[in-house]
Structures are given as C-alpha cells and as structure tokens.
Amino acid sequence: GDVSTPPSLFPAVRPRPVPMSSTVVQGNKIIDKINERLKRGEQFFSFEYFPPKTEQGVKNLDKRMTSMAARGPVWMDMTWGAGGRTSDLTLTLCNKIQNEKKVDALMHLTCTNMEQKKIDDALTECKKTGVRNILALRGDPPHGEERWTATEGGFSCARDLIKYIRKKTGSHFCISCAGYPEGHPNVRKVITDSKWDPQTNTPKYWAVRKTKDGKYEGVSPKDWETEQNYLKSKIDEGAEFIVTQLFYDLDIFYAWVKDCRARGIN
Structure with a gap:
C-alpha cells in the first residue's frame, strides 16, 4: 500500500534515532569490496530500498531488511526520496543498515531542495554513524512539480555535488554516480531522420529500441556525446563507480x- 497511496494522506514519518555505541566503527568503501570480488572472479549483488511513507511501512521494511541482509549482499542502498521529502528518514534507515544489519550502506544524496548546509549536515550525520558510501545524484523534481530547478544556495547537477563532497571530505567517502546505458530519458527520442536505415543503423544512433507502436527511438550522436562526456566529468570529479x-x-x-572504456572510464 505504501507505493500507490498518496503521501498526503499520512502525517510525516518521524525518524527515530538508532542506539549507537560510544565508538563508531566506520564502514567499508564499496569500491574496495567490488574490486576484491572482481579479482577473485566472484559474482555479487546488492539491494535497494526506498523510505516508506507510513510508520507501519517502516516496521515492515525493517523486518525485510533483516531477512535480506542474511542473504549476504555486498551493500544495501536507500534512496533519498522524491524531491528530498524523506531525507531524515533516509539517514535513519542508513544508520540501521550500517549498525543494526551490519551491511555497508550506500546512501543516495540528491541536489533537490538541498542547500549546501543541508548537504553538510547529511555528510556529518554519515560520519557519525559510520556510513562511508554516497550515491550523488541531481534528483527528481520536487513533489508536485514537473521541471527540476536548482535550489538557491545548492547545487545545479550531480557533478557539482560530487566535486563539493570530494573537496570537503577528501577521501573519506566512496562516491558513486548514475549512468544511463540507454541514454537519459530526457534525450531518448523517436528517430525521425529520413536518411536513417533501421536495418543497418546508418547513420548511427545509440541505444536503439523498437517501441510498441512500431516506431524506433534512440539517442542521437550529438546527445550521446554530451551524455558520455558528462559521465566522464563526474568520474573526473571524484566518483569511483557507476550505478546504472x-x-x-x-x-x-x-x-x-x-x-565508456574508450573514454577512459574504467
């Protein structure tokens, strides 16, 4: 019921602090765990959750996380919530993952509705609870709005957020970023080029797929170049791995x- 029920029907969920020991044990960096498994040729997996909208939803998720943690994921990640509405709860749940479930937490952190001080507060809380992994994202538009706009005193894109976190915290956090193998939804378009041959994909379009109505959509060479160059810039600013x-x-x-490999994204 949490997914389909409008959030306005429920009061805000008040996050409850997780009891902490006097000595915080810092978590592991996910990139190190990934590299170790790649060297050994091991397969691995992770789980992703979103913050529930009700108190009962939080209780249900807690039980499921306990059960799923026993499966041995390399990490568990928690989304920041559409429009940054569940940021406090995200921090609380990442605390639970890290210190109760004993699994390294990957916390999503977005630019939406987040001025610099709120970012600083979130990073400070992560340090206090031992969470060392951040997935830095631009984020979705605020709830009820169609277009995304930067918050005054905040950040305009994920690259700027990555750059800021790296500059402020050095190598403390393992930062990851988003990648789009099929192109970002904003640049995927129906191919209307009359010179394009769908049999040979000439001239070349990227990530071509046939739609249900028989049309073809993909990413133009120009848009693909822009997308991939931007991805490379996020890596150059400090992101260590990509979540697609x-x-x-x-x-x-x-x-x-x-x-990606041809562009030096390794």
Missing part, C-alpha cells in the same frame, strides 16, 4: 560499457 539506470537489452549495455 535499469536496462533490458544486454547488447545496448555492452555497447555502452565499450564506449
């Missing part, structure tokens, strides 16, 4: 990885 958007075509994913 959901995709369904492995060939598209492999082509994206090959293109």
Whole structure:
C-alpha cells in the first residue's frame, strides 16, 4: 500500500534515532569490496530500498531488511526520496543498515531542495554513524512539480555535488554516480531522420529500441556525446563507480560499457 497511496494522506514519518555505541566503527568503501570480488572472479549483488511513507511501512521494511541482509549482499542502498521529502528518514534507515544489519550502506544524496548546509549536515550525520558510501545524484523534481530547478544556495547537477563532497571530505567517502546505458530519458527520442536505415543503423544512433507502436527511438550522436562526456566529468570529479539506470537489452549495455572504456572510464 505504501507505493500507490498518496503521501498526503499520512502525517510525516518521524525518524527515530538508532542506539549507537560510544565508538563508531566506520564502514567499508564499496569500491574496495567490488574490486576484491572482481579479482577473485566472484559474482555479487546488492539491494535497494526506498523510505516508506507510513510508520507501519517502516516496521515492515525493517523486518525485510533483516531477512535480506542474511542473504549476504555486498551493500544495501536507500534512496533519498522524491524531491528530498524523506531525507531524515533516509539517514535513519542508513544508520540501521550500517549498525543494526551490519551491511555497508550506500546512501543516495540528491541536489533537490538541498542547500549546501543541508548537504553538510547529511555528510556529518554519515560520519557519525559510520556510513562511508554516497550515491550523488541531481534528483527528481520536487513533489508536485514537473521541471527540476536548482535550489538557491545548492547545487545545479550531480557533478557539482560530487566535486563539493570530494573537496570537503577528501577521501573519506566512496562516491558513486548514475549512468544511463540507454541514454537519459530526457534525450531518448523517436528517430525521425529520413536518411536513417533501421536495418543497418546508418547513420548511427545509440541505444536503439523498437517501441510498441512500431516506431524506433534512440539517442542521437550529438546527445550521446554530451551524455558520455558528462559521465566522464563526474568520474573526473571524484566518483569511483557507476550505478546504472535499469536496462533490458544486454547488447545496448555492452555497447555502452565499450564506449565508456574508450573514454577512459574504467
């Protein structure tokens, strides 16, 4: 019921602090754990959750996280919530993951409705609770708004947020960023180029898929170049690994990885 029920029907969920020991044990950096498993040729997995909208939802999630933690994920990540509305709860749940479930937490952190001081407060809380992994994102538009705009005194994109975190905290955090093998939704468009041949994909479009109505959509070479250059800039500013958007075509994913490698994204 939490997913489909409008949040306005419920009062705000008040996060409850997790009891902490006097000595905080800092978590592991996820990039180190990934590299260790890659060297050993091991497969690995993680779980992602979003903050529930009700008190009962929080209790249900806590039980599920306990059960799923026993499966041995390398990490568990918690989203920041659409429009930054559940930021306090995200911090509380990451605390639970790190210190109760004994799994390294990856906390999503977005630019939406977040001026610099709020970012600073979130990073301070992470240090207090031993959370060392941040997925830095621009974020979705605030609840009820269609377009995303930067918050005054905040950040305009994920790259700027990554740059700020790295400058402020040095190497303390393992920072990750988002990647889009099929292109960001904002740049995926129906291909209307009359010279384009769908059989040979000439001239080349990226991440081409046939839609239900028989049309083809993809990413133009110009937009793809812009997207990939931006991804590289996030890595250059301090992101250590990429979490991809959901995709369904492995060939598209492999082509994206090959293109990333060619740009020095390793």
